[in-house]
Amino acid sequence: MKEEYSIKRELKRLSSIRGSGTELISIYVPPDSQISDMIGTLRDEHGQSGNIKSKTTRQNVQSAIEKIMQYLKLYKNPPKNGMAVFCGNISNVQAKPDIELFSIEPPQPIKSRIYRCDSQFLLDPLLDQMEAKELYVLLVMDGRDATIAVLRGTNVTVEQKIRSFAHAKVRKGGQSAARYERAISESINDYYKSVGDAVNVVFEKYGFAKILGLVVGGPGPTKDNFAKAKVLNYQVKVLGVFDTGYTDESMGVNELLERSKELLKEQAAVQERRVMERFLSEVARNGLATSKYDNVKNALLNNNVSRLILSDEIELTSVTYRCGTCGTEFTAVEQGNSRQTRHTEGGTLEVIKETDAVEELIETADNMNVEVSFVSANSQYGKELLLGFGGVAAMLKYRA
Numbered sequence: 001m002k003e004e005y006s007i008k009r010e011l012k013r014l015s016s017i018r019g020s021g022t023e024l025i026s027i028y029v030p031p032d033s034q035i036s037d038m039i040g041t042l043r044d045e046h047g048q049s050g051n052i053k054s055k056t057t058r059q060n061v062q063s064a065i066e067k068i069m070q071y072l073k074l075y076k077n078p079p080k081n082g083m084a085v086f087c088g089n090i091s092n093v094q095a096k097p098d099i100e101l102f103s104i105e106p107p108q109p110i111k112s113r114i115y116r117c118d119s120q121f122l123l124d125p126l127l128d129q130m131e132a133k134e135l136y137v138l139l140v141m142d143g144r145d146a147t148i149a150v151l152r153g154t155n156v157t158v159e160q161k162i163r164s165f166a167h168a169k170v171r172k173g174g175q176s177a178a179r180y181e182r183a184i185s186e187s188i189n190d191y192y193k194s195v196g197d198a199v200n201v202v203f204e205k206y207g208f209a210k211i212l213g214l215v216v217g218g219p220g221p222t223k224d225n226f227a228k229a230k231v232l233n234y235q236v237k238v239l240g241v242f243d244t245g246y247t248d249e250s251m252g253v254n255e256l257l258e259r260s261k262e263l264l265k266e267q268a269a270v271q272e273r274r275v276m277e278r279f280l281s282e283v284a285r286n287g288l289a290t291s292k293y294d295n296v297k298n299a300l301l302n303n304n305v306s307r308l309i310l311s312d313e314i315e316l317t318s319v320t321y322r323c324g325t326c327g328t329e330f331t332a333v334e335q336g337n338s339r340q341t342r343h344t345e346g347g348t349l350e351v352i353k354e355t356d357a358v359e360e361l362i363e364t365a366d367n368m369n370v371e372v373s374f375v376s377a378n379s380q381y382g383k384e385l386l387l388g389f390g391g392v393a394a395m396l397k398y399r400a
Helices: 002-015 035-051 055-072 124-131 177-206 222-227 251-284 293-301 357-367 380-388
Strands: 024-029 083-089 099-104 114-118 135-141 145-152 155-163 211-218 238-243 289-291 305-311 316-323 329-335 342-344 347-356 371-375 392-396
Touching: 002 099, 002 124, 002 357, 024 035, 024 055, 035 055, 035 114, 055 083, 055 099, 135 177, 135 222, 135 251, 145 177, 145 251, 155 177, 155 251, 177 211, 177 222, 211 222, 211 251, 222 238, 238 251, 251 289, 251 305, 251 371, 251 380, 251 392, 289 293, 293 305, 293 357, 293 392, 305 357, 305 380, 316 357, 347 357, 357 371, 371 380
Parallel strands: 135 211, 211 238, 305 371
Antiparallel strands: 024 083, 024 114, 083 099, 135 145, 145 155, 289 392, 305 392, 316 329, 316 347, 342 347
16 A cells, blocks of 8 residues: 555656656556667667757757666566656756656556657556556356456456356257256356356455455346356345447457446445545544544554545655754654745754655554555545545544
């Protein structure tokens, strides 16, 4: 969770940067690509950038490309999910360029190699990955084939493909019509059971508590009959059944994703609503809930938090000041993330250290295996959390 928060914070910073020209460079390196290939692409772009008419822009672009190439040479191979590197002049003073490099290892594998030079960084591939972290199981099936996949954010992983020979292996021969129909029915039920068992295994693999539910799709009545067949573990929740024209890995799964996207968005909102409704209920009866940074931090340190609840817009910085007159140091947690030396009646307060207070809370929660929930500031519950409770809250294990 700490890593996800750090990526979101970095993306927020990167999204605010604008170049005076097309001098901000973004590259995406998939995990299965060669670092040398990306360096080769950058060398080509370095040569082509010599045609840029503006001397300042040309120098900034070439400096950024050179910095990225030097950085990539530190790697023999890309990290397990690939890497995204952003570099360019972030200075607001044209006469004083400041070429900075930012590198992010994404939470999910990067799918394609990208080079982009623009007036802003290309962040969409990472933003799409961060948009949803919930897990869903997807199943597309008809009477002969079934494909089971897992959706995490925007990344789809096919877990298993199942082929049914229910109709192919039964021959009417000299059987009576009733016996033939019974054999067909039994073989179809066996197929449903095989698919159900495979779905159950996927839920067990990732954890029943971590998967929000199962979405089923396919042409014809097979998918509906399967959903009613009672072959799934009781903990598997079928969120919806949709008509699709295909059952294969590419077209079938993608079509199911398109048809169910509104349902999946609603499920994320439902989870958020459940967390906040429980929190507000505890607050109303002075029960197992607390809020505001200091109270939540103390509860965490006392191992008295069952769930940490944070607004996705909250920014808190732990700032250590030193008094220029007496040398005394003290720490304060303040809103936002930008600090500078202060001048007061008693003297000067110099900033000597800054840390992200929200990241520290998340790290403490991770170390104690406490679940962390982010609540969107755009929702009504999110606004209430941010304005009424300081954007930081927690469910408690016991009343202190």
